[in-house]
Amino acid sequence: MTILKSINLIACSTAMLVGLSVTAGAETLRLSTLKQPGSAGALAAERFAELVEEKTEGDLTVTVYPGSQLGDWTEVYEQVIEGAVDMAMQPLATSSDKRLAITWFPYAFTDYDSARVALSPGGGVFQIIDESLTDQGLTPLAVYGAGMGGAGFASAVEEPGNTDLSRNLKVRVWPGGTTHKVLLEAFGYNVATMPWAELYTGLQTGVVDGQIGGTPTMTLESFSDITDTWVQYNDHFESDFFFINADRFSGLSDEHQAAVREAALEVATAQFAAVEAADAAALQVMRDNGTNVVTFDSPTLEALAATARAEVWPTIKDELGDEAYAILRASVGLE
Numbered sequence: 001m002t003i004l005k006s007i008n009l010i011a012c013s014t015a016m017l018v019g020l021s022v023t024a025g026a027e028t029l030r031l032s033t034l035k036q037p038g039s040a041g042a043l044a045a046e047r048f049a050e051l052v053e054e055k056t057e058g059d060l061t062v063t064v065y066p067g068s069q070l071g072d073w074t075e076v077y078e079q080v081i082e083g084a085v086d087m088a089m090q091p092l093a094t095s096s097d098k099r100l101a102i103t104w105f106p107y108a109f110t111d112y113d114s115a116r117v118a119l120s121p122g123g124g125v126f127q128i129i130d131e132s133l134t135d136q137g138l139t140p141l142a143v144y145g146a147g148m149g150g151a152g153f154a155s156a157v158e159e160p161g162n163t164d165l166s167r168n169l170k171v172r173v174w175p176g177g178t179t180h181k182v183l184l185e186a187f188g189y190n191v192a193t194m195p196w197a198e199l200y201t202g203l204q205t206g207v208v209d210g211q212i213g214g215t216p217t218m219t220l221e222s223f224s225d226i227t228d229t230w231v232q233y234n235d236h237f238e239s240d241f242f243f244i245n246a247d248r249f250s251g252l253s254d255e256h257q258a259a260v261r262e263a264a265l266e267v268a269t270a271q272f273a274a275v276e277a278a279d280a281a282a283l284q285v286m287r288d289n290g291t292n293v294v295t296f297d298s299p300t301l302e303a304l305a306a307t308a309r310a311e312v313w314p315t316i317k318d319e320l321g322d323e324a325y326a327i328l329r330a331s332v333g334l335e
Contacts, residue, residue: 029062029086032070042066051263060256087244099132099324104236106183107305112276115237119143124331128324139249142268145275146238147215153229154203160231163307171210186311216282232295
């Protein structure tokens, strides 16, 4: 009996040592996102982690920290550059490189298909982002789309698709929102700069008549009760990015690098398929709530884009720099 117990103890100890050996050999990446726990974005980050683990058979794992647990997203951006945080799914900090203004440059694309192509590896916009992030010691993996942008108003809007019409409406742009200030003026609006925290009160009291820079879902969440008219301009594509510290990424095996890229692209592809339906659902909720929703057919969207590209882009091209601007123009067939 004693001998059997000894054998069993030896067997159990050996199994524990093997398990510890496997655990010790596994690598873990820390991923930060500002998406709140339980939100679609946080669930997408968790799905990415699941895919990485599946593709590497548990040899590489990803721990997701939602809700800005590792710090404000601007701080996390710097931490990923420094290697203190391995990777993130969040917006890009344009303060580090003006080329990253391409992420909201007006009419870099006009619909979901053109956004998907431009923002996927090999696309013109992704190329600009790739070059910028590489210079900062980061490796971009994929884009997590959040929706097409538009403008919400507290009152009716006369002929919103007519760029030759001057309107006595003041639209809020974010501090530093030079691109959309010029765009709105070209579209016949007046413009005012206002922080996000003051926007609801500004719309409610009439200090401003409208706001631009968000998506249908964002407007439903924050301004549903004071939005009389929503104009789906498709002026930009709201998005977050999967990116990783370049040294951390290059230190992974080729197989693990491939798994990380494939997982990010899989999540991104699924989101591109889902985001159009999500925008459509949000627009329908707006209609059901009594909001006047204005959408445009493809020819009208192309006309709006043509106006922006001919009249607005030359004025704001310094937001990107000459090289990135040339790549952008070529990506939409202007070179």
